[in-house]
Amino acid sequence: MENGHSPKILIVDDEKGLRIGTKRLLEGEGYIVETAENGCEGIKLGTASEFDLAIIDLKMPDIDGISVMKEILKVYPDSVCLIATGYASYETAIEAIKFGAFSYIPKPFTPDELFQKLSQGYSRRELIIERKKWKQEREERLLEVAFEKSRLNTIINSITDGLLVVNKNGEAVLYNPSALKYPGFDQIKIEEYILDKLHPQITELINKFLSSETSEQKSFSSQVELKANRQLIVEATSSPVFNPDGTLAGVVVIIKDITGLKKIEFLKSQFVSMVSHELKAPIAAVYGYLKLFSDTSIHLTEEQKLNYLNRSQIRLDGLLKMVNDLLDISRMELKTVNKEIKEIDLTAVIKSIVELFQIEIKKKNISITINVSEKIPFLQADQDEMSRLFTNLLSNAIKYNKTGGSIVININSSGNYIITEVNDTGIGMKPAESAKLFQEFFRAKNDKTKDISGTGLGLSIVKRIVDSYSGKMEVVSEFNMGTSFKIFLPLRNGNNNTEQKTG
Amino acid sequence: MAKIAIIDDDPDILDASSLVLTSKGYEVVTATNPDDGYKIVKENSPDLIILDVMMNEPDDGFFLAQKFRKEKILSPIIMYTSVSKSLGMDFGINELVPVDEFVEKPISPEQLIEKVNKLLHKKGEV
Numbered sequence: 001m002e003n004g005h006s007p008k009i010l011i012v013d014d015e016k017g018l019r020i021g022t023k024r025l026l027e028g029e030g031y032i033v034e035t036a037e038n039g040c041e042g043i044k045l046g047t048a049s050e051f052d053l054a055i056i057d058l059k060m061p062d063i064d065g066i067s068v069m070k071e072i073l074k075v076y077p078d079s080v081c082l083i084a085t086g087y088a089s090y091e092t093a094i095e096a097i098k099f100g101a102f103s104y105i106p107k108p109f110t111p112d113e114l115f116q117k118l119s120q121g122y123s124r125r126e127l128i129i130e131r132k133k134w135k136q137e138r139e140e141r142l143l144e145v146a147f148e149k150s151r152l153n154t155i156i157n158s159i160t161d162g163l164l165v166v167n168k169n170g171e172a173v174l175y176n177p178s179a180l181k182y183p184g185f186d187q188i189k190i191e192e193y194i195l196d197k198l199h200p201q202i203t204e205l206i207n208k209f210l211s212s213e214t215s216e217q218k219s220f221s222s223q224v225e226l227k228a229n230r231q232l233i234v235e236a237t238s239s240p241v242f243n244p245d246g247t248l249a250g251v252v253v254i255i256k257d258i259t260g261l262k263k264i265e266f267l268k269s270q271f272v273s274m275v276s277h278e279l280k281a282p283i284a285a286v287y288g289y290l291k292l293f294s295d296t297s298i299h300l301t302e303e304q305k306l307n308y309l310n311r312s313q314i315r316l317d318g319l320l321k322m323v324n325d326l327l328d329i330s331r332m333e334l335k336t337v338n339k340e341i342k343e344i345d346l347t348a349v350i351k352s353i354v355e356l357f358q359i360e361i362k363k364k365n366i367s368i369t370i371n372v373s374e375k376i377p378f379l380q381a382d383q384d385e386m387s388r389l390f391t392n393l394l395s396n397a398i399k400y401n402k403t404g405g406s407i408v409i410n411i412n413s414s415g416n417y418i419i420t421e422v423n424d425t426g427i428g429m430k431p432a433e434s435a436k437l438f439q440e441f442f443r444a445k446n447d448k449t450k451d452i453s454g455t456g457l458g459l460s461i462v463k464r465i466v467d468s469y470s471g472k473m474e475v476v477s478e479f480n481m482g483t484s485f486k487i488f489l490p491l492r493n494g495n496n497n498t499e500q501k502t503g
Numbered sequence: 504m505a506k507i508a509i510i511d512d513d514p515d516i517l518d519a520s521s522l523v524l525t526s527k528g529y530e531v532v533t534a535t536n537p538d539d540g541y542k543i544v545k546e547n548s549p550d551l552i553i554l555d556v557m558m559n560e561p562d563d564g565f566f567l568a569q570k571f572r573k574e575k576i577l578s579p580i581i582m583y584t585s586v587s588k589s590l591g592m593d594f595g596i597n598e599l600v601p602v603d604e605f606v607e608k609p610i611s612p613e614q615l616i617e618k619v620n621k622l623l624h625k626k627g628e629v
Contacts, residue, residue: 277557280585280608281513287609288519295612298526311515 007122008050011035012042012068013057013084018107022055025111026118039063046072051079052125053118055105058085058092066099073100078132080125082117084109162234162255164188165241166206168248170195182234182255183226199224202253205238209251214240223258233262271440278322278441278456282315318455325457328388329440332464339385339468343378346418346489347411349386353394354409365404373412377491381469389465392458393422393485400426400483416491417471423484429477437475438463505623506530506547510540510567511555511583516608520553523612524619537567544576551622552576554602555583565600572601579603579622583610 009031013019016037023033034051036042039062046054046068054072058065069081083096083104093104102124105117156163162179166172172194179185184198195203201224208220219239226232235256243249289308292298300308347370354361354368361368379386397407405425412419429437433444441456466473469489477483507529511517514535521531532547534540544552552571556564568580580602604618 277585284585284609285513285515285519288516291612292519292522295523298522298612300522304522308518311518315515 006030006032007052007118007125008032009034009118010042010046010051010054010056012039012046012054012060012065014038014060015057022114025114029115031118039065039068042068043071046079047075050076053121054079054081055084055118056081057107058083058096066096066101069096069101070099078125078128080121080128082121161257162253164194164253164255165250166194166210166253167250168210169193170206170210173250179255183232185255199226202236202238202255205236206251206253209238209240209248213248215242215246215248216240217242223262230259230262230266232257233259274441275326279319282319282322285315286312322455322457325455325461328461329457329464332461332468339382341380341382344381344383344386345376346379346381346386346420347372347376349383350390350394350409350411350420353387353390356391357394357398360398361407364398364401366398366401367406368409369406370409371411373410376411376413376418379418379489379491381489385465385468389462389487390420390422392462393487396458397422397424397426397483400424402426405482413491417488418491420487420489421484422487423482425482428479428481428483430479434475434477504528504530505550506532507551507553507619508532508534508540508544508547508549509553510534510537510543510564511553512536513555516555516583516610520610520615523615527616529619537563540567541570544571544578548576549578551579551581551619553581553583557585568601579625581606581618581622583608 009026011019011022011033013022013035014037019035019037023035026033034045036045039060042054042056042060043063051072054069056065056068056072060068065083065085069083072079072081077100080102081100083092083101084107085092085096085104086107096104102121103117105114109117156174156176159176160178162182162185163174163176164172164179164185165174170193171191172188173190175185175188175190179188184202187197188194195206198206201222205220205222217240219237221235221237223233223235226234235258237254237256238251239254241249241252289312292300292308293305351370354370394407401407401424407425408421408423410419410421410423429444436442438459440460443456463473466487466489471487471489473488474486475483476486507524509517509520509524509531510533511520512535517533517535521533524531532543532549534543540554543549554564554568564582568582571578571580581604582602584605585608603622606614606618
């Protein structure tokens with residue numbers, strides 16, 4: 001057949017000659033043919049599987065053709081049935097069609113008559129199939145649209161940014177629950193004028209579209225302080241919504257809470273200012289001295305010259321150390337520090353640091369004691385970081401100590417932690433100073449500290465290292481009596497990939 | 504010769520500034536914190552005060568300047584600044600900021616002498 005599909009046809013006739021003849025004829029034309037020799041057989045075959053076409057003899061000894069047809073149509077209503085009748089009469093034809101036959105064929109028929117009827121029948125069959133397919137597709141699509149709509153609603157409602165859609169008249173047409181948490185937006189009512197209830201800056205963003213004839217797809221954003229004193233800052237973005245014909249339908253507004261980001265931005269610029277100030281101080285000092293040297297109207301004695309050169313050297317050393325400390329902090333912040341984790345003996349690390357400080361310790365006549373409890377387990381850590389941590393602590397314990405003072409270091413383990421205490425008999429801190437201890441660049445300034453140099457970054461680094469191992473630290477300090485740092489480092493740390501290296 | 508008080512927590516800045524001013528014949532008294540600064544001003548009644556804006560706290564210098572004015576100490580004040588602008592303290596000279604000149608660190612001797620001379624001269628005219 002034309003579309004390559006072979007029509008499946010059932011012939012129900014008690015006349016053997018006609019059955020065999022027609023079957024042969026149709027098979028020759030490419031039909032797939034099955035035959036039944038009586039009504040019962042016809043019903044059995046016709047309801048067992050779907051035929052495109054059926055030619056059913058009207059008069060059969062057991063069951064009449066119309067009953068056979070009815071049974072088949074009950075199961076397969078789309079099968080196209082033709083009634084073959086020897087008594088060609090108008091009444092039988094009408095009756096057959098009334099009960100669902102597509103047409104009838106008077107017997108006897110010529111091959112041409114048969115082909116013509118079957119061809120019409122098959123066209124009918126194809127039409128039915130196509131319509132059915134189309135209907136099914138349409139139903140599926142409707143279902144899809146309904147599903148799509150509810151899915152879209154679910155998505156809009158679960159967005160954490162606030163969303164508001166207003167129409168051309170400034171009336172609210174859609175919003176999501178997140179929008180309600182912003183001042184002004186909590187008064188939204190669908191189909192009510194909203195523009196006078198919103199923050200003027202947001203209304204302005206919406207009006208940029210409502211009051212112009214633009215058909216351009218662009219957005220406007222501005223940062224709006226919805227609650228004073230930086231308590232709530234949002235970024236509002238308005239975009240146009242167009243009808244299919246290109247005219248403006250309304251405006252969609254997205255409200256994003258950026259309070260946290262603004263806070264970080266503020267802290268960052270504050271930090272940059274602090275860094276600049278701290279870096280500028282030694283530069284200004286050295287610059288001042290150099291200017292003295294180059295100013296011919298100022299006379300310097302050799303002693304003064306030497307003194308100023310020495311002081312410049314000290315300030316530049318401090319500047320260099322500060323830059324290095326800042327780089328360390330920045331590396332830790334960016335988490336680009338590659339920890340080389342191995343089993344380390346913390347006691348040995350601390351003892352070797354104490355050795356490095358021997359000159360300073362002797363100079364101040366400080367007595368140092370290290371108490372190690374029995375069986376300190378190995379620590380999984382990066383040796384360089386542990387060195388830096390305890391170098392900073394020990395350096396402070398010496399720098400801020402009194403001449404003839406003492407330092408006591410206690411190392412012991414408890415539960416999952418190795419606990420290291422560094423106690424000094426130094427100048428100590430007032431409570432207000434202790435509170436600022438871990439702030440970058442904070443250095444207690446008083447008569448006792450004015451001759452002690454430092455970057456103000458040492459303890460920031462200590463804290464960052466301890467934090468990176470999920471450890472913790474405690475500080476106890478008494479003004480004029482001394483300070484005690486207690487460092488807890490976990491033995492097993494879930495956060496670090498402990499690459500065990502031996503040897 | 505005029506007497507000048509310098510109050511700055513950086514001893515190196517104090518030294519260099521003092522030397523510049525003494526070499527021009529000025530008498531100089533110094534202090535490294537706001538409390539001592541207040542004391543030397545009270546005791547010496549200088550003709551001019553040089554104040555660093557940022558000592559212990561970022562605005563120590565301003566508070567001290569306000570304190571002087573409140574107590575009718577009317578000597579001209581030069582304020583040393585470093586990054587106060589970027590800290591959002593971009594003040595103009597007004598009642599709340601009762602200083603006569605700002606000088607940004609680092610300070611060159613010529614610049615310092617020029618500002619000092621200018622203010623002392625102005626004071627002499629009044």
